[in-house]
Each structure stands twice: as C-alpha cells, then as structure tokens.
Amino acid sequence: MAEIVPLGQAVAELVGDGDTVALEGFTHLIPFAAGHEIIRQGRRDLTLVRMTPDVIYDQLIGMGCARRLVFSWGGNPGVGSLHRFRDAVEHGWPVPLELEEHSHAGMANRYVAGASGLPFAVLRGYVGTDLVEQTPNIKPIACPFTGEVLTAVPALVPDVTVVHAQRADRAGNVQMWGITGVQKEAVLAARRALVTVEEIVDELDARPGAVVLPSWALSHVSPVPGGSHPSYAQGYSVRDNDFYIAWDKISRDRESFLAWMAEHVLQAAGREIR
Amino acid sequence: MAEIVPLGQAVAELVGDGDTVALEGFTHLIPFAAGHEIIRQGRRDLTLVRMTPDVIYDQLIGMGCARRLVFSWGGNPGVGSLHRFRDAVEHGWPVPLELEEHSHAGMANRYVAGASGLPFAVLRGYVGTDLVEQTPNIKPIACPFTGEVLTAVPALVPDVTVVHAQRADRAGNVQMWGITGVQKEAVLAARRALVTVEEIVDELDARPGAVVLPSWALSHVSPVPGGSHPSYAQGYSVRDNDFYIAWDKISRDRESFLAWMAEHVLQAAGREIR
Amino acid sequence: MTGPAPGTTRPAGGEVPGWTADEMMTVAASRALRNGAVCFVGIGLPSTAANLARRTHAPELVLVYESGTLGAKPDYLPLSIGDGILADTADSVITVPEVFNYWLQSGRVDVGFLSAAQLDRYANINTTVVGDDYAHPRVRLPGAGGAPEIAASCREVIVVVRQNPRTFVDRVDFRTSVGFGGGPGDRGRLGLRGAGPRMVITDLGVLEPDPHTCELRLTRVHPGATVAQAVAATGWPLTVTDDVTETDPPSPAELTVLRELEANKGQTGGRS
C-alpha cells in the first residue's frame, strides 16, 4: 500500500544518487514539483529516463543532477531547443551528459516490457536509421515462425518513476485522466513509484477516460497542488504556454539560468512557482 | 468507414466458408445473435478462434460449422462441460474438430501481436507444460540482451472478428463499456470486423470505462438489440444465468440439441431468442 | 476460469452435523488468505473463499479476476468471471491482455487459486484431457485457461480440490500447469518465478509440500475426516507428517457469512 507523505520526505526516501529516474508525462501532468525537489535535495549522477525530456529535464541537467539521459525527443515543445540540454551535450556544462537515444515507439515499448516483467520488447522500428549504431540497446530479432527480422529493445526498469496525477483517495489509490501518455507503464515498470497529486479526496468517483493506479502498486503518494506547473492537470489548471516561451530566454544563458533556479527553485522549498 | 447494415447482410458479406472467425467476449457482450446468423447461413469449415469458447461455440460446433478450434478454455462458465464440443472432440459428431490449444495469456498476447502488426508475441508462459508438444505454435525465444529464454506465440489474424457492443453513432463509431476483455485487440487484429450493437444513437457521450472503436477501423456495424443474450450488455440487460444452466440439459443429447436449434435459431431469422 | 467447474457439495467421509465438507474446504481456503494480499481468483470455490475472507479476517484482500477487474468488491457472489458486479465494484477495469501482462506476469499477484481434474504428488495439475491419447481423450476437459501462468507467476499457489483416487493420481495424464515438476529445483530450471503450490486444500484435509523433496504430505485433517480416509483417497503412497493436526471447525461467524454468500449467489442473474 502506498504511504501518503509530504513531497520532501517522498523524494528523500525514494530517490538516491546514481539512481535511474523516470519523471514521465506527455506535455500533460509533468511532475515539475517533484523534479524541483530532486534538485533541491542535490541528487547527483542520475540516469534520467523520459520519452520527451522538456523543461524540467533541462533544469535537472543544467543543475548537474544527471550523468546520463535515455530519451527519444528532447525539446521545448512548440518553442525550440533545450539550451541546458544542448550546453551539456555540446560543451559538457556543468557536467558531461551521456546520451542513449531511441524513437518514441522504442521507448514506449521498453516501458511496456518493463511493466510486463519481460526483459525485452519487439517492434517494427529503427531499421535503416543511424540510431542503431549508437547504442547496444537496439538489436535485430527473428520471428521464430516466419523468419521475418524485427527489432528488439531491452525493458526499461527505472529505480524510481515519478508521475503527477489529478487525485488520490486516502488509501493512496490514484486517478488520472485526459492525456495519460505512457505513465501507467512507466509506473508499473519501476522498482519504486511516487505519484504527486493535485488533491486527496474521500472517494474516487468514476470519470470518463480515468486511469486508476491502485495503492498497492505504488510506493508513495504526495499531495502537491499545482505540482505540474508550467505543465497542466486537466480539470485543475491549463498549460502555462507563456512560461515555456519565457524559458527559452531564461535558459539561453548560464548565469540567467542559475539565477532563475536559485530564486524560483532552490529558495522555493515548500512554495512552488506559479 | 464502417457501413451500418442489417445483421443478415453483414454476415453474408463478411463471413465465408473456411474463414478463420473470432467471436470474442469475456462472459459479457458475447455476440450470440451474430453466431446464430452464421449458423442460419450454413457456413462450413470455419476455424473458430476464442479465448473462452462457451455456449455459442457449442452451438456452432454442434451444427457442424467448424473444422478447427483455436482456444484456451472451453466450458459452460459456472455450470460445467460443453457437451457438443466434447461430442465433437470425443466422437467426431457431427464432424471431427481439430484443436489448437493455448493458455489465456498466450491467446491474449496473440491478439495483441495481431493488432500491432507483429508476426509474434513474447511471454513468460507454457514452460514445463504438455501444451508445448501439441502445437507448433509455441516456441522458445531468447532475449537478445540477457539470453533468457522465453516463449513466443504467433500473431492471431482472423479473417473476421465479431463482437457485440452497447452502442454506435450514425457514423459507425462504436462504444462499449464494462468488462471489454480482449475485444479491442481481436477487432484490430482481424482483416474484417463486424460489431453488433444494442442501439444506434446520435451522440456517443463520454462514459466511465468506455472503449471506442472508430468507424474507420471497422467493416460493418449492425443494430441487434439483445444481440448478446443469454450473455449480457451492461446497462441494457443482465446475464441470463438460468439459460446457461438450462443449456446443460438441452445440449447433453444430440436430438434435443438439434430440436432446440431448429426451433430457436434456424426458424428464428429476424426474431432473436429472449 | 482456471479449471473444471465445481460440482455440488457432498458430505465428507464421516457425516458431520453442522456443516458440509465443501463448507469446511471453503473456510479452510479463506483462512489461507492473509489480509492485504493480492489474490487472483477464478469462479466457484476460490471466489467464494476469497469473498468470505474479505468479509471476515481479511477486509483489505485485493481480488483480481482474469476478466479484467482489479480490486473488485462484489456485494454478492458472481456466477461468472465476467459478472457486471465485478466491473461495477472494481477499483479499475482493464483489458484481459493487461491483466495477464502488467499484473500477473510481472509478479504483482501474491496468491493464485487453482483447481484440478488430476493432481500428482508434486502438485502438477491436469485440466486438459483424461486418457493417454491427447488426440482421442477419454474425457475432454475445459483446458488451460489462465492456470499455466497463474501457476508460474503468482508468488504462491493454493490448490483447492476434492480428494479421491481419480483426482489424486500417481501420474497426471496431461500436465496443464506446473507444480513442482519432477521435484526439487525444477521450477528454477524452468524459469518459473513464483514459489509454486503452498498448500492443497481438500474436503478431507490439507496437504503441504515437503520443503526438501517438494512432495505433498498430509499435514492436517478436517474435523470428521481421518488420516486413513485421506490415504485411501490418494492414488500414490501418501506421506503423512508425524504431527498431523486437526483443522479448527468453521466458526459460527464463518458459517453465517458463507451461507449468506451462497444464498445470494448471482443475485440479479437472469432476473431481468
């Protein structure tokens, strides 16, 4: 059964230096507050996993929390580049960042394999691309019945997966709706799972499109209203598109980035940016 | 886009002699009326596919429509044996029935592979059982990354899948809810798909737990109120448990079976049993 | 479904006033479920036992039905694995592929219940065919259902089956689900991740695997049954532990809840 604990305690208990950590979310429900708490707690040498690393990963990378990134698309959606990500890859600042690069289909199926207790997944993908030469984690596999050759990728099994959801009940059962991306698979693939939620309620009444993560499949649940800002939580907030645009300027320059992080994240324990 | 046509026309256009046909449903939403129409149209040499062949398959088999059955559990749920199925296997009446036998996990993953356009699926299953020796469709496969040996099963790609759902809109988009089992995968795995529905509505308003099959993924939709009886359609009917119990007696004896089918199915074109 | 459908109750060898042998078997199965466990249940006795446990000592028991209902809390006993009451009361209704891949295969289920048409000393199970020739079986049984992967992937398995020489055989005609295979170490060699059968609960008593040989041994008899009956009802030379105990009889509370459950079985079924 999941324990309902404050965010600081949850991150302290679940995320350690050198861990493989997936903070998933597909534009919607991105766990920004949890990422900020990881930064405040000064975690290092993390292997960050995510299909679509965006601003929160730019922040984790720029603050030197990550040694390695496993991903399929890294950008500021609808805006442009992730400058901290590029600076780390192109100039090793503040620390070098190893990359393991996949396609969305490959990453999604790697989470599915992890959630299914399988060591690998099979897909029609990667063939003919240069991605294949850049990692040992893309291999051909033959169908035992037809002989057709397809592609195998290993399961993703994060030490910790963190996602944000709309709500949980007092037993720690979590309910999310709207675009839920690959979050269920990412949670079930992980050894430990943390879900931050907009609110704790007495009763999770049924809702169209709702996905429920039972308490017994989770480690901790932490109430963090607005915990996905500048991303959004359908039914609770809308996406702060202006912030994503503003981030492009804030993050272009190392000093302005550090200054912004100091003011809005490091000194913001307890109160989250709005 | 799916065409909305009467059941008789849909079956005539989609189901032919020798086809591989899956009428799926997991206790809930079993497409009995469509199965009866297949019997009335006198189809022969069908390969019937189903995880849980129950009374409608007992009827198809007893009426001599099937040459082969691909399945994982054949019984009258909560009641006992399928006597027509047993008679066909044990005594070849009315015609011999070839069996290809799997586990639920294997069948479910075979549909998933079919729906995914993959030639096979991988699972942890069958190992150490005698099922492996009875079909060439269960083979070992090694993980290209860990070397661990798992089990592969080939994709299921029915010529036609038939399912029953609660409702469709006038464009042929289908909505079903409650226990939806493996129906989505079975429909997407098939070359052609027929969905019978309780009713056609103007608007498919969102519902908790609803699964939508878009019109463009289907061949035909046929309105057949009560089309899953004696199974049920959540929100429209309840399971006729008494009929399942009665079937045990009706089907025990070849003559009483044939008499029942003549009266309730062969002469029932248009009006379905209640 | 994970085996043949249950028949009707019959009295134990020695007629005992107050409860039937099936009631004792169901109560014993329910007691084997610890509170908070995640339990994979089929219809029939396992479902009855699990729902009895949820209403007595294990209110937090999590019921997973292979039809795709996670955390179902039926207020009456479903007559079928896909009864609407399961979807209506579940924490989450998921697809059948998801049940088997994300929840069972991944090792998230604590206890799986199985039944058997034939069972051998290593708790290997047959639910496929009776007779030596698969192509021409003497009796064609329902088949595997979810059993092979339940037997493989649940952390532990509890088998509930009536004990008689036709069922408790020296060699199963067909191995549908693996208990301990040929003996010690076999599960590991086969790559099965669960621990395998923890106990076999019958209408006469309880058998448990010897920790060293993996062979089933009689460790308990139910009130009214005797060791001699259990031995006579077993098709192989049954080992009996020195310290065979007697099962506590069903408590009045257990019987009351159980009979209420049976009385309201499939409540709304066919009453449309």
Added chain:
Amino acid sequence: MTGPAPGTTRPAGGEVPGWTADEMMTVAASRALRNGAVCFVGIGLPSTAANLARRTHAPELVLVYESGTLGAKPDYLPLSIGDGILADTADSVITVPEVFNYWLQSGRVDVGFLSAAQLDRYANINTTVVGDDYAHPRVRLPGAGGAPEIAASCREVIVVVRQNPRTFVDRVDFRTSVGFGGGPGDRGRLGLRGAGPRMVITDLGVLEPDPHTCELRLTRVHPGATVAQAVAATGWPLTVTDDVTETDPPSPAELTVLRELEANKGQTGGRS
C-alpha cells in the same frame, strides 16, 4: 514531436503581396490531404495544415496525435501535442504505446507528416545532430521522436520543410528517418511497409520522388518563387521536371480560415 519546432514565417524569395511563404506552404500541405484520410500529425505546421484541411476540403479527415488522441477535432490550434483540447475533442484517448503499436505500426495511418533539419535527395531525414561526430555534435537537435516509425509505417509520408542549402544537403549528417534510403528497392529490403515520401513541400515549391530513381525532383513552384531559386536553395544538383507547374495561390477562403486558426492558436494557453 516529429522534428525541430517551427520558427516564424518569412517572406518567399520574391516578395508576393497577399500571403507569406509559410502560408503558401501550409495551404499546399493542407491540399495534399484527401478527405477521409487518417493523418498522423505533430505540432506546428503539420497540425495547422491538417486543421485547415478539416475546415476546408476535408471535413472527414481523421487526426491522430502521438499523445494518444484518436480523431481529435480541436476548435483552436493546440500549442502542444498534449493540449487538453485534443483529449476533450477526441473520439478516443488512448495510451502512447497503443498509438504506436495498434494504430501506427499496424499500418492503419494513411499519411504522416514529417519535418527535417537536414534532408537529402532520397528524402532521408536528419533531426538528431548536425556535424560529423555524433559524440561531439556541432548542433544537438531534439532527436527522433516518432519520426522513424512514422516514416516506416504510414502508408505515405509528406515532408514539410523550408528549402535552403543548409537543409537540403547532399548527405545528411545522421539518418534519423528513412526516406528511400540509398535509392530504388531499399525500403523493401529494409522491410519498411509504407510507400515512403510522396512529396516534399517547401516554401518555394513541391518536390516529388522520381518513380524510377526515387530521387526528389522539382515538380511545382509556388507563385512568386522560381525554378532558379529552388535549384539555388538545394545542396545537390536538383533535377527539374520538364513540365514544372505553378501552385494555385491560396484562395481567399483558405487564407481566411488559416489566419483565423493562427489568430486563435492555443486560445486558453496560460490564461488561467
């Protein structure tokens, strides 16, 4: 996302009164979508073109966004692939693995839109790195996203990209997504099931693969642009068909709808 994010519009080579080069490019892309087609769209110009088509000649166009929205009918242009308006207006919201496995990989999508940071004469695409050394790139681009499998599995692909020698290169520094590989027959040899790129729509005109050589040839120029400009904007000796035609200019109706869409982009974004 399936490529680098779009920048801002700029006028075409020859300044044409009445519309911008990006407007012409978007209109041309929208016209390439037949009514009833199933279209896999990323954010930016493809999403704009698809929504323009849905409001003009292709009301039955089915939009699939990789965030998991099937049949989305946004009443304003989403600013992100996961905008709430997509879920609110979709026929069905599914998981990301399902989008890629059940819908894209299975071959159910008619048209996929791609953009490119670099593109070669066989329409192979680079969205990964600029520079010869992957480990030390001159420019690190966003990466593959859904592009490799969109390029592989959609029945056909339409590439929309501004034309200049930095983008239209003789050899891509990194092959992120396969167009026609090394030429005729390569897609088949690689086991790619879709037909590959049908056209490349730029701010200057339209390029289409030669049915025999698979090499991109200039087949159309937009009003105000010239063949000479297109050739000059291409990093390989661009083949020009004998019968190059001129694209019909955007109709007043197309421009009105397009500008209304742009004006209301991401409507509710950040206005909470």
